[in-house]
Amino acid sequence: xxxxxxxxxxxxxxxxxxxxxxxxxxxxxxxxxxxxxxxxxxxxxxxxxxxxxxxxxxxxxxxxxxxxxxxxxxxxxxxxxxxxxxxxxxxxxxxxxxxxxxxxxxxxxxxxxxxxxxxxxxxxxxxxxxxxxxxxxxxxxxxxxxxxxxxxxxxxxxxxxxxxxxxxxxxxxxxxxxxxxxxxxxxxxxxxxxxxxxxxxxxxxxxxxxxxxxxxxxxxxxxxxxxxxxxxxxxxxxxxxxxxxxxxxxxxxxxxxxxxxxxxxxxxxxxxxxxxxxxxxxxxxxxxxxxxxxxxxxxxxxxxxxxxxxxxxxxxxxxxxxxxxxxxxxxxxxxxxxxxxxxxxxxxxxxxxxxxxxxxxxxxxxxxxxxxxxxxxxxxxxxxxxxxxxxxxxxxxxxxxxxxxxxxxxxxxxxxxxxxxxxxxxxxxxxxxxxxxxxxxxxxx
Amino acid sequence: xxxxxxxxxxxxxxxxxxxxxxxxxxxxxxxxxxxxxxxxxxxxxxxxxxxxxxxxxxxxxxxxxxxxxxxxxxxxxxxxxxxxxxxxxxxxxxxxxxxxxxxxxxxxxxxxxxxxxxxxxxxxxxxxxxxxxxxxxxxxxxxxxxxxxxxxxxxxxxxxxxxxxxxxxxxxxxxxxxxxxxxxxxxxxxxxxxxxxxxxxxxxxxxxxxxxxxxxxxxxxxxxxxxxxxxxxxxxxxxxxxxxxxxxxxxxxxxxxxxxxxxxxxxxxxxxxxxxxxxxxxxxxxxxxxxxx
Numbered sequence: 001x002x003x004x005x006x007x008x009x010x011x012x013x014x015x016x017x018x019x020x021x022x023x024x025x026x027x028x029x030x031x032x033x034x035x036x037x038x039x040x041x042x043x044x045x046x047x048x049x050x051x052x053x054x055x056x057x058x059x060x061x062x063x064x065x066x067x068x069x070x071x072x073x074x075x076x077x078x079x080x081x082x083x084x085x086x087x088x089x090x091x092x093x094x095x096x097x098x099x100x101x102x103x104x105x106x107x108x109x110x111x112x113x114x115x116x117x118x119x120x121x122x123x124x125x126x127x128x129x130x131x132x133x134x135x136x137x138x139x140x141x142x143x144x145x146x147x148x149x150x151x152x153x154x155x156x157x158x159x160x161x162x163x164x165x166x167x168x169x170x171x172x173x174x175x176x177x178x179x180x181x182x183x184x185x186x187x188x189x190x191x192x193x194x195x196x197x198x199x200x201x202x203x204x205x206x207x208x209x210x211x212x213x214x215x216x217x218x219x220x221x222x223x224x225x226x227x228x229x230x231x232x233x234x235x236x237x238x239x240x241x242x243x244x245x246x247x248x249x250x251x252x253x254x255x256x257x258x259x260x261x262x263x264x265x266x267x268x269x270x271x272x273x274x275x276x277x278x279x280x281x282x283x284x285x286x287x288x289x290x291x292x293x294x295x296x297x298x299x300x301x302x303x304x305x306x307x308x309x310x311x312x313x314x315x316x317x318x319x320x321x322x323x324x325x326x327x328x329x330x331x332x333x334x335x336x337x338x339x340x341x342x343x344x345x346x347x348x349x350x351x352x353x354x355x356x357x358x359x360x361x362x363x364x365x366x367x368x369x370x371x372x373x374x375x376x377x378x379x380x381x382x383x384x385x386x387x388x389x390x391x392x393x394x395x396x397x398x399x400x401x402x403x404x405x406x407x408x409x410x411x412x413x414x415x416x417x418x419x420x421x422x423x424x425x426x427x428x429x430x431x432x433x434x435x436x437x438x439x440x441x442x443x444x445x
Numbered sequence: 446x447x448x449x450x451x452x453x454x455x456x457x458x459x460x461x462x463x464x465x466x467x468x469x470x471x472x473x474x475x476x477x478x479x480x481x482x483x484x485x486x487x488x489x490x491x492x493x494x495x496x497x498x499x500x501x502x503x504x505x506x507x508x509x510x511x512x513x514x515x516x517x518x519x520x521x522x523x524x525x526x527x528x529x530x531x532x533x534x535x536x537x538x539x540x541x542x543x544x545x546x547x548x549x550x551x552x553x554x555x556x557x558x559x560x561x562x563x564x565x566x567x568x569x570x571x572x573x574x575x576x577x578x579x580x581x582x583x584x585x586x587x588x589x590x591x592x593x594x595x596x597x598x599x600x601x602x603x604x605x606x607x608x609x610x611x612x613x614x615x616x617x618x619x620x621x622x623x624x625x626x627x628x629x630x631x632x633x634x635x636x637x638x639x640x641x642x643x644x645x646x647x648x649x650x651x652x653x654x655x656x657x658x659x660x661x662x663x664x665x666x667x668x669x670x671x672x673x674x675x676x677x678x679x680x681x682x683x684x685x686x687x688x689x690x691x692x693x694x695x696x697x698x699x700x701x702x703x704x705x706x707x708x709x710x711x712x713x714x715x716x717x718x719x720x721x722x723x724x725x726x727x728x729x730x731x732x733x734x735x736x737x738x
Contacts, residue, residue: 072703079705083492100705104491257595258685264578402704405684412687416596438706442489 031330034088035065038074038315042282043148046351054337061330063090071097071315072401078320082107087320089331092147094315096400098135099222101318102143103398103443109319109328111335112142117325118332126339130383131356133393134312138224144316145335149354150279151310151379152199152207154178154298158291160272163189171295178273178298179243182252185272194252195273198262201407202313203275203297204240205232210392211297211382212236213308217436221395226440228397230432232407233425236303241414241421248415255415258408277313278379281352294375296382308392310382314353352376354383398439403432477718483711490705502712511688512696512713519692522606523670529610531662534617535655539647541618542625552622559615563673567680570608594682598689601682605690608681609674616669617662624658625651656736664728671721675699693717 039047044067051065068074071094078091093101101108115122124132124142135144158168164185172178182194197203209216215231222228247253254271256262266274267287275297284292299306319331337343344360347353349369355361361380364370370377388394397403407428414424487498506512541551558566573581576593585592594600628651636646652659675698678684684691684699691699694717701710 076702076705079490100490103489104493106493107491255593255596258683261575262595264575268578399704399706402700408685409687412596412685416598416686418687442487442494 030062031060031326033061033063033090033327033330033334035063035090035092035317036068036074036078036088037065037092038068038071038094039092039148040067043351046347050338050347054334057337058333061333063330063334075100078318082320087322089320089323089327090334091318091320092315093144093318095134095313096404098144098316099226099396099398099400099439099443102137102396103226103439107321108143109321109323110137110141110143111145111317111319114319114328115332115335118329120332120336122336126357126359128354128356128358128361128383130309130388130393131312131354133388135316135394138220144318145338146312146316146356147314147338147353148279148351149312149314149356150277151312151354151382152203152275152297153278153294153375153378153382154296155266155274155276155280155284155292155294157190157266157269157272157288158293160185160189160269160290164272168291168293171293172273172298173295174301175240175243175298176301179247179252182247182273186250186252190270190272192251193254193265193271194247195275196254196256196262196265196271197274198256198260198276198280199313200256200258200411201404204244204411205237205407206395207297207310208240209237210311210395211299211308212303212306213389213391214303215391216395217397220390220393222397222436223394226398226436226443228436230397230429230436232432233422233429236300238421238425240300241411241425245414245417245421255412258405278354278376279314279352281375294378296378296385307382307385309385309388310379311392311394312383348376349373354379397432397436398443399435403435406431406435480711480714480718483707484715486708486711488707498708502708503716505709506712506716511691514688515691515693515696518602518690519671519694522602522609522674522690522692523667525606526609526613526670526674527663527666529606530613530617531659531666533610533614534662535621535659537614537618538621538625539651541622555618556615558611559619561612563612563676564680566612567605567608567677570604570611571681574604594686596686598686601686601690605674605678605681608677609670612677613666613669617666620658620662621655624655628654660728660732660736663732664725667724667728668721671717671724693720 035047035051037047047065047067051063054063055061066088068077074091075093075097078087078093081087087107112122112124124136124140127142127146131146131149132142135146136142154171156168156171161168161171161181164181165188166181166184172181178195186192186194206216209232214234214236215221217228217230217232219225219228244253248255254262254265256265256271256274260276260280263274263276263280263283265271266276266280267284269288269290278294296307297310317335319328323331339357341357341359341363344355344357345363345367348355348360348364355364365377386392410419410424410428410431413419414421419427484502485497485499487496487501488494537555541548541555545551561569571579573579574592574594576582576595582592591597592600594604632654633646633650636650641649672694674692675695678690678692678695679698682690684695693713697710697713697717700706700713704710
């Protein structure tokens with residue numbers, strides 16, 4: 001019966017996960033708000049503290065924060081709970097899950113709507129446009145509440161730069177400069193690696209396109225409609241991949257994998273230049289035993305308009321549908337509490353998350369915090385570098401979790417020499433489009 | 446004279462069967478039936494819109510070249526893991542069965558890996574062979590092997606096979622050891638007196654007497670590699686590089702849990718179920734004949 005048990009676990013397990021949440025009966029007339037999140041370590045403490053502070057600030061509502069595992073785990077748990085009829089009130093979903101959440105019209109309730117109905121003060125213009133753009137409809141209605149945001153930055157090892165005779169205070173700005181520096185570094189300081197990156201597709205396809213103001217897909221990267229088609233086999237994309245493939249041959253470029261597991265190569269000192277999330281800050285601060293810094297992402301100087309602005313990583317909070325008016329009121333109060341300028345400013349300086357309101361950014365800037373902590377401002381400079389365009393205000397592709405893996409597979413084939421960069425990206429486009437069409441079919445109904 | 450005790454009525458036998466029957470239905474037929482039903486549906490992640498599409502999920506599966514590739518990967522992976530874990534388990538059991546000092550300690554140590562969860566086992570191996578941090582990866586590099594499971598499909602496959610095998614050896618070891626203990630010493634001694642050397646004694650006396658255990662383990666191991674290994678693959682390679690370590694069960698897990706494509710995932714699990722049923726049937730039909738109980 002082993003076989004039966006396994007099947008049961010796979011298929012009914014999702015449902016069980018949902019029913020595990022037994023609604024604790026409130027002892028007194030307090031409305032309970034369930035918040036499922038995926039924050040670990042120090043960030044977990046931040047979440048718990050926010051909930052505790054909110055609960056202490058008023059008497060009517062109680063926010064209960066529950067850790068649900070990794071980003072994908074939390075999202076699947078939320079989906080399974082919704083199917084079982086007991087979804088949480090607030091679900092933290094990572095940026096790639098945005099399109100899936102958005103398409104689930106009955107399952108979610110737009111933040112803007114909840115705030116309006118509850119009569120809470122809510123001005124979308126108060127938020128950083130690069131942040132809200134990612135989580136808003138084409139018409140500008142904010143769907144989810146940005147919580148922890150980051151962007152891609154280039155981390156570099158100053159000690160290795162010195163050893164290689166490079167100026168540690170003038171990091172390379174363009175890709176050709178990065179390649180040249182990486183070759184020098186590999187020759188004289190770090191024999192196993194010139195440069196690397198984590199999150200291969202996020203860095204080399206998504207952020208790369210946005211930073212160079214070229215489309216990832218049609219329809220404003222999918223924001224204007226699910227009938228979007230991928231455009232990641234443009235000459236610039238192919239050129240970049242071809243450069244990576246060429247440099248990978250002698251390990252000037254080292255492939256760091258699809259997720260953040262490759263980040264260890266930077267903190268260990270093996271790779272002197274590594275492109276990854278600005279959220280890597282805490283890890284670098286506590287683990288790197290050398291002098292380090294970060295800088296904005298490099299760009300190709302011959303690409304018109306580059307650099308544009310970068311886009312987000314991280315996660316946002318979605319409000320689930322089918323709850324009572326009192327509960328929505330509580331959620332609105334909690335989000336107003338989160339948007340408070342002082343709180344946003346403190347959250348930013350404590351945790352390294354980006355502030356999401358313009359006022360909070362201005363406040364931290366005025367306080368002179370960035371003079372001593374310039375690394376926290378790099379992603380903000382990138383995000384606000386220029387007014388976002390059609391190609392740079394965000395991206396919204398259904399099935400993106402899987403599409404990213406397909407892209408990564410094709411890039412891996414190109415790096416392994418099994419396909420030419422052009423063939424790999426052509427395949428990434430056609431396979432990705434198939435998945436987009438499947439999503440369109442289930443979502444548009 | 447009939448001395449059997451007879452119970453009147455036809456209800457009681459069914460009542461006695463009921464508990465077992467309930468368990469089988471609840472834990473086997475219902476979920477399996479649900480999987481079959483789900484495989485005919487096309488649904489969004491939240492189950493808001495559902496469309497009955499007959500065999501479209503299957504059609505899509507079997508027109509997708511990637512799926513045939515996962516079948517090939519599964520065949521290689523399963524054959525390697527089952528063969529390696531059975532042969533290592535048997536070898537270790539035969540060794541541990543000898544009169545040696547501290548045999549109990551060896552036995553206990555050898556059983557330990559079974560208590561390790563698949564995902565943890567995966568992470569352990571991942572650390573040892575991580576190209577930039579792993580100790581064993583460093584060693585390989587010093588020998589001049591360009592070890593890189595992140596880009597080299599063969600390296601990645603070796604890694605998941607090792608992790609999955611390591612995890613299963615203990616289980617096989619335990620059963621083989623019990624099987625060896627059940628073989629009467631007098632038979633082996635008689636063979637020894639007749640002049641049979643250890644190797645010959647093993648193949649003509651011990652191995653045939655172990656065959657029921659070996660057969661049981663073969664079935665269990667096949668089920669293990671087909672269903673239980675997605676945790677290891679997920680934590681070691683995530684199916685990469687370029688889909689080189691995507692096995693069928695990993696794809697079921699991946700498409701269903703991460704991709705929220707429940708229809709496609711259910712269709713795959715039905716296919717997988719049929720394959721395992723067929724494999725088990727073949728084993729009982731052909732291999733079992735050679736087993737001497």
